[in-house]
Amino acid sequence: MTEPAFRLTSLAHGGGCGCKLAPAVLQDLLAGAPAAAAFERLLVGTETGDDAAVWELEDGTCLVATTDFFMPVVDDPDHFGRIAATNAISDIYAMGGTPVLALAILGMPIGKLDASVVRAILGGGRAVCAAAGIPVAGGHSIDSMEPIYGLAVIGTVKKDAIRRNSDARPGDVLILTKALGVGIYSAAFKKEALSQDAYDEMIASTTLLNKVGAGLAQEPDVHAMTDVTGFGLLGHALEMARGSRLSVTIEAPRVPLLSHAEALVRQGFATGASLRNWDSYGADIRLPRDSEIWRRHLWTDPQTSGGLLVSCAPEAADRLLADIVAAGYPSARRIGHVGAGASVVTVEDSHVA
Template sequence: MDASTEKPRLTSLAHGGGCGCKLAPAVLQDLLSGMPKAGPYAGLLVGTETADDAAVWDLDGTTSIIATTDFFMPMVDDPHAFGRIAATNAISDIYAMGGKPIFALAIVGMPIDKMNPEDIRQVLAGGASICVEAGIPVAGGHSIDCPEPVYGLAVIGTCPTAQVKRNSMARAGDVLILTKGIGVGIYSAAIKKAALDRAGLDEMIASTTLLNRIGPELAADEAVHAMTDVTGFGILGHGLEMARGSNATLTLDLAALPFLDEAERLAQSGFVTGASHRNWKSYGDEVVLPDGLEDWRRHLLTDPQTSGGLLVAVEPGKADALLARIREAGYPRAAIVGTVEAGEPRLVVA
């Protein structure tokens, strides 16, 4: 195959990748501010008012329906892996609310003049394989011819109404647990420049295809007060959403945050996404950083995560036991990373 007919890298067909494709937090907030309110629907327990992970509708006072959608452009060149990552990320929003997924619908936009049909089939197969792991069918969907490859899912789940977990329910005194390592956006920036080795790629795929299926178990624990998943706005952005929603100050311990193995080295070498800059510009005035913090360390904190971990606010006396349960369930990087305190709604890094 000569250079003129060589198949293009999947990531080269898109201007962004993964959750780094998200609109900047400030842009999204501005767009939503002009939208009409959803109205006085008694069954709508969670809408857009708290920047939560999914919509929640109370059916009968006992059971709630959780609905979400998530899709993005490729962050890896392997189409099967792209499908798996996108599906894992989409299902995560159900788990983050404390729910169990019941079925999914595929969202597919592909440049059919640029992609081999077999590669498109592999994207779909990858997504379907993750749905099998989650125990749900892909029950339908919609597809279009699109200038850039886009894939994701709309996912429906259920949850006992009393166990729905919002990002706005953290309490003063709570301890914060993060279940996965940070650095996915930095790794994806390295992929774009062919600077991530096979071990790093395998590590990133393993993290981004690890389902947050422990969410319903955590939601059933009365000691767990709030949850969210850390995705495109970074640990600072999603922590700040929890602080705003809970009307509290969240403090993160920089030394305690878990990172992917090569994240710090790559950040120091300048691998950073445009989304990291947009994130800081959007919410930096509500974040207090240590004096003299290097830019590369700040980029770790604003790094957009794709299919990131759960950020969990838990009663302090139960935090150690809960952390042990999370690690035993298959999340070895899980760590206690901060606290919730009464005070101005902001985020502090110590």
């Protein structure tokens, strides 16, 4: 990793998707939002906590729109830019769409950062956009107390390829395309306790575009998708359960983890967002009796630029998983299933105290 003259993360009180408002706070703030039904062409709005908005055009093509930005999760400015851009574009892929263009969102503490640092952040974001095949076509910048960077992204999707988080079906198998543990790694990084190989693993995961989502949306056997980010695996699985009005079961031993995640969380490395996540939605989570708290931290860990959670027909699961792995996501695993019943998430774990 590049060693800057100062720690970029020292200028921010939080970093990455751990900066997100807690689910309960966000739900309260959006409680009075108008329903999408008021706008006939708004196919996806705020009702189900989905990843992006979708607006239907005249010819059956739909626009997909999202924005995502946060404070630094790493000190290397190029890496920060790449992670933030990858994370923002993920929302388009999670809806089954293909990105078209991006606009930069930039807030920087003027006088505290050298211009070369800001250029490196922007350069990292442009590099990821180029890898996604889209331009950074403009943007907006402000003088802010803490460094902020992200993108607004526009994409397109055919109406029949839209994949919401609310269309899971009873009997579906759940597949997760990336390993968990980014928040744990970032907590260790801030305390200078993350090894070089773990840092490299974190960067490889957080800068891996979720391009596979656009292809999965062409599969009739893929019923629902969402990306796993700041609310952790349990939070985003619960959004899927609530939106689909079904139950979700996570088979904990199957969940892929970054290689040092368990060791680090056992040492006490966890983010405050993990605790806020649990406080927000823990009442609707069923954990194994006597499950140790460090395991709960794994399942609520906020993921910056995490993987896709895919709900698919059981007879297609093995084929789809093989396709996902072959597409460049070696950590992808089957992690659970969808069933009838109350909108809760149950964690089945053979590793209990």
